[in-house]
Structure formats: C-alpha cells, structure tokens
Amino acid sequence: MALRVGVIGGGQLARMMIAPAVELGLDLRVLAEDEGMAAQLAATEVGDYHDLEVVRAFVADVDVVTFDHEHVPQQVLRALVAEGVAVHPGPDALQFAQDKLLMRARLEELGVPQPDWAPVRDASELQAFLDEHDGQGVVKTPRGGYDGKGVRVVRAASEAQDWLDGLADGEALLVEELVGFVRELAQQVARRPSGQIVAYPVVETVQREGVCAEVIAPAPHATDRLAQVAEEIGRSIAEGLGVTGMLAVELFETDDERILVNELAMRPHNSGHWSQDGAVTGQFEQHLRAVADLPLGDTAPHAAWSVMVNILGGPQSGSLGERFAGAMEAHPSAKIHTYGKAPRPGRKVGHVNVTGDDLDDAVYVARAAAAHFD
Amino acid sequence: MALRVGVIGGGQLARMMIAPAVELGLDLRVLAEDEGMAAQLAATEVGDYHDLEVVRAFVADVDVVTFDHEHVPQQVLRALVAEGVAVHPGPDALQFAQDKLLMRARLEELGVPQPDWAPVRDASELQAFLDEHDGQGVVKTPRGGYDGKGVRVVRAASEAQDWLDGLADGEALLVEELVGFVRELAQQVARRPSGQIVAYPVVETVQREGVCAEVIAPAPHATDRLAQVAEEIGRSIAEGLGVTGMLAVELFETDDERILVNELAMRPHNSGHWSQDGAVTGQFEQHLRAVADLPLGDTAPHAAWSVMVNILGGPQSGSLGERFAGAMEAHPSAKIHTYGKAPRPGRKVGHVNVTGDDLDDAVYVARAAAAHFD
Known part of the structure; x- marks a missing residue:
C-alpha cells in the first residue's frame, strides 16, 4: 500500500504537493479548513485544525503528518506525538516557527547571526x-x-x-534592530528525521509591502563565501532546531556584508517556488521525501537562472483562466502555476517561473507573463 | 470557473495529466474503467467507454473531451461530436490511430515515407x-x-x-515490408484545434520484446537533416490527419538513411515521458494545452540529454514503494514516476527520467535507478 501523507491545511502549499505526490506514488490526504480550497483535489476531510478530535480522526488514516501552515496549536501537536503519530516537523521544532521570541532566544543559543x-x-x-x-x-x-x-x-x-x-x-x-540591509535573501534546506540534510542555492527575494513579489535563483552576485555562509546558517538551524521537512530561512544581507536571520518557515515557502521548474528536485517533492524519511533529491538547478514572480491579487474581474491564453501566447517559456483561488487584492493567487541562461531575459519574461494576470 | 477537461480512460497517461492540470488550474475529470486505477485521484466516474450512455453522462459535465487511449469506438465519438461535444482528437483523426490500414492508405495519399x-x-x-x-x-x-x-x-x-x-x-x-532499420526514432508534435503546431526534438527509442524500454532525447548522432525530416513528417501528419493534442510518430531509421513511419499515437506517448523532467513543457501539460486550445508551450530541452527508462513488471513481491528508498539514496538525480499499479510481469508500472550534460552518465543513472525496482 502506498505511504499515506496527511497534510493539515488546504492552501496552495498543500495543493502544490499534489503533483509530486502523484508522481512519487504517495497517497496525499489533506485536512482542509473549508470546502473548495486550493488543495481540494486531495482533500479527504474538512474541519478545524484547532480541534484535537478533528485532527485525531484525520490522522488515524495516515502514516505521517505534515503541514500547509504553522498554525496548528502546540497542544494538538503534542497530543498526537504522545499518541505515537509521526508529525513532521514536530512540535519541538515547530514552536520556533510559531513564536518569534522563542526563535530569537534559540538562535542566540545556537550562535546564529541575527539582528x-x-x-x-x-x-x-x-x-x-x-x-x-x-x-x-x-x-x-x-x-x-x-x-x-x-x-x-x-x-x-x-x-x-x-x-x-x-x-x-x-x-x-x-x-x-532595524537592519540596514542591501537586499533580502532566502536559504532553503531539507532535513529528514534520520538526519540527512540537503541545501538549495541561496536566492534573492524582493518584497513589496511586506509580501514576497519576486525571487531570483541563485542570488545574483552571490560570492562563494556568501553562498557558503547562507548554507551553513540553514544547515545549523535545521539541525539545531530539529527541523524535519523543508526549512526556509529568510535573511538580510547588510551593507557591511553580514548575513542576519530574519524569519523562519518550516514548510515549502514562497522563496522556493522557483525550484518546481528550476531544480532537479522541487521543494514540494523534497518536502514530501523529507517528511516521509525518504532519501533527499538533487537540489541542482536546471539552468543558470530561475526567476519566480508572484501573481498578486489577480484580475479585478473574472478568473485567472481568462487571462491564460494571452500570457501563454506571448510567453511560451513561462510556467504558470495557479492556486485555484478567487482573485482578491493582495492575495497570492499564483506565480510564474521562468528559467534560462540570461537573467535579464528571464526576469523580463516572468514579469511580463505575470502582468497578464493583473 | 476552471475549464473542465474530461479524460476517457483511467490509466497512467490520464494519471500523469493530473500534475500539470493542477498547476494550470484546469479541472481534470476522468472516466475510469474500474475503481482503483492509475488516475484514481481525478476519477469522477467509473464505467464502460463502449457504452454511449455512460460516456454521454460523463461528458455532460466537461468542456472538452480527450483520451488516455485510442479504444473509444467511432460510433460513440461521432455521436458526441454530433451532439456538439468538443472531442480532441476528434473521430476523423482518431480513426487513423485506431485502424492501421486506414492509416497506411492516408499516409500514402499524404506522400509520407513508409514501408x-x-x-x-x-x-x-x-x-x-x-x-x-x-x-x-x-x-x-x-x-x-x-x-x-x-x-x-x-x-x-x-x-x-x-x-x-x-x-x-x-x-x-x-x-x-520488414524494414532493415538501424534504430527506431519517435517524433512528438502537438497541434491545437486552431492550427498551431509545436515539435519536440526527435528521440531514439529502444524496444525490448515489442515494448518500449528506453528513450534518449534528443536522438544521439541525429544530423540536422534527420531532425528536420522527422519534424516535417510529424507536422505534416498532424496537419494532414487533423490531429489535436499530442501526436507521437514512431519511425524507423533505415540503413540507407531513410526515415519511414511505423506507427502513430494520438495522445501522450511513452516516447515522450522524458519531457516531464527534460523539457520546458512536458508532453502531459502540452496535451492539456492543445486539447483546451490554449497556446502551446516551449518544447526546448532543459539539458543536453534526457534519458527515460521504463520500470517493466516491477518487483516480484511487494510494492514499488518498498524499493523507493534504495533507488533514491543511490541516485538522487533520478526522477522516479510511478503509476499506482500492482507489479505484474511485463507491465509498465513506472519510469525513471534523468537529465544531464553527459549521455553515458545519464543512461547509467537511469538504468541503475530503474533496476532497483526489478
């Protein structure tokens, strides 16, 4: 029988696990908050993840539990673990993504550079x-x-x-401290329960109004030293916090060439969406492999550059689907990913990935394709 | 509302349409022959595709109909078309994939080289x-x-x-005629109802006991002339037969440097599986774009070489899943695709794709990873 992976939360991150789960032959099951959510196709239950009885009933039919988000309460997670359920990432790790004060204190203990x-x-x-x-x-x-x-x-x-x-x-x-940063970076790593860790190349992220807008992989002008420092930070946090699954470490690069940890996410993350089309193993496949304790996949990029541009808000009227033909016709190399969500100002409703040998071209095509959905 | 694509047939080709359908935001619905088939996740009906009433009920809820196989009877297809259903490929094209005598006569009319x-x-x-x-x-x-x-x-x-x-x-x-061929090739093209055609690079296919065993993309040592002739054959058949969706043309390369058409398939085809991981637009995404009459995607390869090796039969006991860890650990760059089928001698139960700059390495890794499932 296929290994059953249960995902708590029915958003776009759960949705984007469906494709690699099908190819890997994993039986993906989703506990969605509501009917008709992004991960609807794999939703086997609808219910409130704050309710231990709901979660307990959902996990009864799965082999391992993971998450679309970090909001499941500690008491629910700890009850599952006490009952012998495999939860990845587990509550001991996840608390540091749920509480930023706990995170800061723990990173200080680990000697990780931070503001x-x-x-x-x-x-x-x-x-x-x-x-x-x-x-x-x-x-x-x-x-x-x-x-x-x-x-x-x-x-x-x-x-x-x-x-x-x-x-x-x-x-x-x-x-x-308000850090005088020159840009923001993100470092993704994946870690299995049995300890194996793999790292993706460090990427540059561009935020607009606090929301991720674009990602370039690898980070342009990243020196070997910078890439190495970022990777070491990612690995030491994954190990130090006992993270299982994907870990995204959001970083500031300062004007005095330091790298400081901003935020953590213990799941596939917007800064890693480029890897769906730009790396041998995309972050959604990698997360599934990691939480299932399967050997991790090659993180090497396919092309010199990968660019991800979010589709934020979507068209003021109608559906994303109505804009598809125009975007596809103008940009046949753009990979358009949609989340099955109704357009709404500021909402992440999809993204575009473009890979290529020329960074300027890739940025241009990704932005132009995404603009068809404004 | 998302465009609804109905697939008749619940095998692995329908299964492998699920991943791109989710990312494109298409609502994929499958009429499966039985419960528990490869495309189970997207199966919305189970029934006999020979039965017009069954098929008519299935297509009532979709915008366009396509296929996992070529076995739906002409009278069923023609009844749907007469009732205004969008069927791609349509019966006028599909008859040439269903009847090899019809195909030979039509290719002769088109002047396509054949035995x-x-x-x-x-x-x-x-x-x-x-x-x-x-x-x-x-x-x-x-x-x-x-x-x-x-x-x-x-x-x-x-x-x-x-x-x-x-x-x-x-x-x-x-x-x-029993053709004295030096090797077998395959040419994939996609064609939209509105006429746009794109071609993939010609590939080499290796058969064992009449079953596709390996594919190398592009075909090694293919001259520009050979690649051009193969592409022209693919394009002229797609146009001449009015194919919509993916078309695979199986070809013989003879010892006197001719290319002759062996067989046709009007759907995603085993010889195109490499494109899932080796091309900007995989054949399953391309098929969906084509049958939905959306602009076609870039067919460029990601890497110098892509190699596909079928997993035939599977392990004598147990499931494919039990062999996963070994294959993944030994070959982190191998992309393993499974069909959710029970192992059975000679049955296609999955395949492995590997891409890279060195052909010998890619062949080695793909074969070695697939061998873990024997």
Missing part, C-alpha cells in the same frame, strides 16, 4: 531598546504574523502602544 | 506480398494491437493462417 532583539512588556522597555538603536526598531507580535502582518517599524514606543495594551500577563512583544 | 504495405484478405494475397519482399513481412491486425501485440513477423503465409481465418467479411490484415 539585536529583546522581549518588551511595556513602553519603557520598548523605549529603552529604541534609545539604544538610533531611536528606531521593528516591533513584532511573536505569534500569528505572516506576509507583513504583525510587523511594524516604530520610532517611538507610543507607536506600539495598542499592541502593548493587548498583552496578557506573561506575554511580551519582540523588538528587533 | 511497403498491402491489405491482405487471404493466404494467396499475403504470400504474393511476401514473394515480392524477400519472402518475409510483418503482419498486423489493423485494430486493437499495442506494445507488440497484434504484430507478427512471418516468412510464410501459413504463419498468419489463424489471423486470416478469423477475418470477417470485408476485413483484411495489414502486411508491411
């Missing part, structure tokens, strides 16, 4: 941090943020007063 | 053909043959007596 940071419980603690950092900082809610939500640049403690007021007893906000 | 051939109704007609062709020939049943079945090399009319005895009134066998 200055502090937990702050009130305005005076926050103001003290700002005073020590040129009067500015980035305040983050430790939990629940994504795509720029839960992140605020402040130049006075009063600018975070609403969040401070909302803290319960024992809670804190995270404040970080 | 000498004749329809034979009795032993004296067959013997007369053999006498004119060095006393030997290849006898074929015009309908229903595949993977070497329905094909027999004979050196006397009596060797086909059983088939001759089985002919109904008005039926004939096909006899062809």
Whole structure:
C-alpha cells in the first residue's frame, strides 16, 4: 500500500504537493479548513485544525503528518506525538516557527547571526531598546504574523502602544534592530528525521509591502563565501532546531556584508517556488521525501537562472483562466502555476517561473507573463 | 470557473495529466474503467467507454473531451461530436490511430515515407506480398494491437493462417515490408484545434520484446537533416490527419538513411515521458494545452540529454514503494514516476527520467535507478 501523507491545511502549499505526490506514488490526504480550497483535489476531510478530535480522526488514516501552515496549536501537536503519530516537523521544532521570541532566544543559543532583539512588556522597555538603536526598531507580535502582518517599524514606543495594551500577563512583544540591509535573501534546506540534510542555492527575494513579489535563483552576485555562509546558517538551524521537512530561512544581507536571520518557515515557502521548474528536485517533492524519511533529491538547478514572480491579487474581474491564453501566447517559456483561488487584492493567487541562461531575459519574461494576470 | 477537461480512460497517461492540470488550474475529470486505477485521484466516474450512455453522462459535465487511449469506438465519438461535444482528437483523426490500414492508405495519399504495405484478405494475397519482399513481412491486425501485440513477423503465409481465418467479411490484415532499420526514432508534435503546431526534438527509442524500454532525447548522432525530416513528417501528419493534442510518430531509421513511419499515437506517448523532467513543457501539460486550445508551450530541452527508462513488471513481491528508498539514496538525480499499479510481469508500472550534460552518465543513472525496482 502506498505511504499515506496527511497534510493539515488546504492552501496552495498543500495543493502544490499534489503533483509530486502523484508522481512519487504517495497517497496525499489533506485536512482542509473549508470546502473548495486550493488543495481540494486531495482533500479527504474538512474541519478545524484547532480541534484535537478533528485532527485525531484525520490522522488515524495516515502514516505521517505534515503541514500547509504553522498554525496548528502546540497542544494538538503534542497530543498526537504522545499518541505515537509521526508529525513532521514536530512540535519541538515547530514552536520556533510559531513564536518569534522563542526563535530569537534559540538562535542566540545556537550562535546564529541575527539582528539585536529583546522581549518588551511595556513602553519603557520598548523605549529603552529604541534609545539604544538610533531611536528606531521593528516591533513584532511573536505569534500569528505572516506576509507583513504583525510587523511594524516604530520610532517611538507610543507607536506600539495598542499592541502593548493587548498583552496578557506573561506575554511580551519582540523588538528587533532595524537592519540596514542591501537586499533580502532566502536559504532553503531539507532535513529528514534520520538526519540527512540537503541545501538549495541561496536566492534573492524582493518584497513589496511586506509580501514576497519576486525571487531570483541563485542570488545574483552571490560570492562563494556568501553562498557558503547562507548554507551553513540553514544547515545549523535545521539541525539545531530539529527541523524535519523543508526549512526556509529568510535573511538580510547588510551593507557591511553580514548575513542576519530574519524569519523562519518550516514548510515549502514562497522563496522556493522557483525550484518546481528550476531544480532537479522541487521543494514540494523534497518536502514530501523529507517528511516521509525518504532519501533527499538533487537540489541542482536546471539552468543558470530561475526567476519566480508572484501573481498578486489577480484580475479585478473574472478568473485567472481568462487571462491564460494571452500570457501563454506571448510567453511560451513561462510556467504558470495557479492556486485555484478567487482573485482578491493582495492575495497570492499564483506565480510564474521562468528559467534560462540570461537573467535579464528571464526576469523580463516572468514579469511580463505575470502582468497578464493583473 | 476552471475549464473542465474530461479524460476517457483511467490509466497512467490520464494519471500523469493530473500534475500539470493542477498547476494550470484546469479541472481534470476522468472516466475510469474500474475503481482503483492509475488516475484514481481525478476519477469522477467509473464505467464502460463502449457504452454511449455512460460516456454521454460523463461528458455532460466537461468542456472538452480527450483520451488516455485510442479504444473509444467511432460510433460513440461521432455521436458526441454530433451532439456538439468538443472531442480532441476528434473521430476523423482518431480513426487513423485506431485502424492501421486506414492509416497506411492516408499516409500514402499524404506522400509520407513508409514501408511497403498491402491489405491482405487471404493466404494467396499475403504470400504474393511476401514473394515480392524477400519472402518475409510483418503482419498486423489493423485494430486493437499495442506494445507488440497484434504484430507478427512471418516468412510464410501459413504463419498468419489463424489471423486470416478469423477475418470477417470485408476485413483484411495489414502486411508491411520488414524494414532493415538501424534504430527506431519517435517524433512528438502537438497541434491545437486552431492550427498551431509545436515539435519536440526527435528521440531514439529502444524496444525490448515489442515494448518500449528506453528513450534518449534528443536522438544521439541525429544530423540536422534527420531532425528536420522527422519534424516535417510529424507536422505534416498532424496537419494532414487533423490531429489535436499530442501526436507521437514512431519511425524507423533505415540503413540507407531513410526515415519511414511505423506507427502513430494520438495522445501522450511513452516516447515522450522524458519531457516531464527534460523539457520546458512536458508532453502531459502540452496535451492539456492543445486539447483546451490554449497556446502551446516551449518544447526546448532543459539539458543536453534526457534519458527515460521504463520500470517493466516491477518487483516480484511487494510494492514499488518498498524499493523507493534504495533507488533514491543511490541516485538522487533520478526522477522516479510511478503509476499506482500492482507489479505484474511485463507491465509498465513506472519510469525513471534523468537529465544531464553527459549521455553515458545519464543512461547509467537511469538504468541503475530503474533496476532497483526489478
């Protein structure tokens, strides 16, 4: 019987696991939040992942559990593990992707380079941090943020007063040094439960309004030293935190040539979508191999350059499908991936991958093809 | 709403359309012959494709109909077309893939190079053909043959007596010249209903006991002239026969440097599986684009060489899945595709694709990875 991989969450990351699961002969089963979600084709259950009984019923029919997102509560995950369910990544690793204060503390223990940071419980603690950092900082809610939500640049403690007021007893906000970065990078690695790790080339990511807009693989002008440092950071975090499956490490490259860890994601990540069409083993296949504890695949790129451009929002009226013919006709080398989602301003509804020997050409084609869906 | 593509037949070709359909956002629906077939994940109906009522009910919910195989009867196809259903390839084209005598006559009209051939109704007609062709020939049943079945090399009319005895009134066998070929090639092209055609590079195919065993893309030592002639043959057949979707033309390369058409398939074909991992647009995506009348994708290879090796039969005991870890660990660059079928001697249960700059290496890795599943 085929190995059954259960994915909690029915979004586009679960959807993009379907293609490699079919080819590998894995039986992919998805617990979706609602009917008609992106991963609908593989959805075997619909229910609330906060509810242990719902999750327990779903995992009864799978061999290994993994995730479309990092929002499944620790108490649910720990109950499953206690009952002998194979959960990858497990709660001990996932807590560091769920709580940014825990992450910062653990990365400090591991000696991983990161921005200055502090937990702050009130305005005076926050103001003290700002005073020590040129009067500015980035305040983050430790939990629940994504795509720029839960992140605020402040130049006075009063600018975070609403969040401070909302803290319960024992809670804190995270404040970080506002890093003078020249660009953002991302390092993907995959790690199996049995310990094997493979690394993808470090990539450059371009964000717009806190949301990933474009990715170039490998990062242009990346020196061997930079690529090596990024890979070592990825490997040491995967090992140090016991991550299983794909790990994405978002990085700042500073104007003084340092690399600092920004955020972590323990799942396939937008910064790795290029690998679907640009690498021997795409990140969705790699994630499945890793969580199933199968030997990991070759991460080598197919071409000199791969460019990914997100389709954000989608057309103001109608469906993505109506724009297909125009994009395909103008750009036969563009690989268009859609998430089966209704267009909505700012929503990630698809992406375009282009590979080639010439970076400028690949960027042009990927942007032009994606623009057909605006 | 997503475009709905209905596939008649639930085998591995339908299965391998699932991955690109998900990424393109097409709603793939499959009429499977039985429960639990290769394309099970996308199966929306189970029933007999010979039964017009079954097929009519299936196609009521789709926008375009295509096929996993060529066995749907003409009367079923023609009834659908008469009712306004978009069928690709249509019955006028598909008849030439269903009946080899029709195909030979039509290719002769088109002036496409092919072996000498004749329809034979009795032993004296067959013997007369053999006498004119060095006393030997290849006898074929015009309908229903595949993977070497329905094909027999004979050196006397009596060797086909059983088939001759089985002919109904008005039926004939096909006899062809036994071509002294140096190797077999295959040319894939895709054609849209609106007329656009794209061609893949000509490939070399290696058969064992009448079944495709290996494919190398592009065909080694293929001169520009040979590649051009093969492409022109593919294009002229697609146009001349009005094929929509993928067309595979199996070719003989003779010792006197001619190229002769052996067989046709109007669907994704084993000789094109390499393109899943070796070309910008794989044949399964291309078939979907073509039958949906979407602009066709770039057929350029990713790498200098792509090699496909079939997994034939599978392990004598257990499942393919049990052999995965060994194959993956030894060959991280091998792309293993499985069909969700139980192992059985001679059955195609999966294949391995490998791409690279060095042909010998790619052949070695693909064969070695496939051998893990023996």
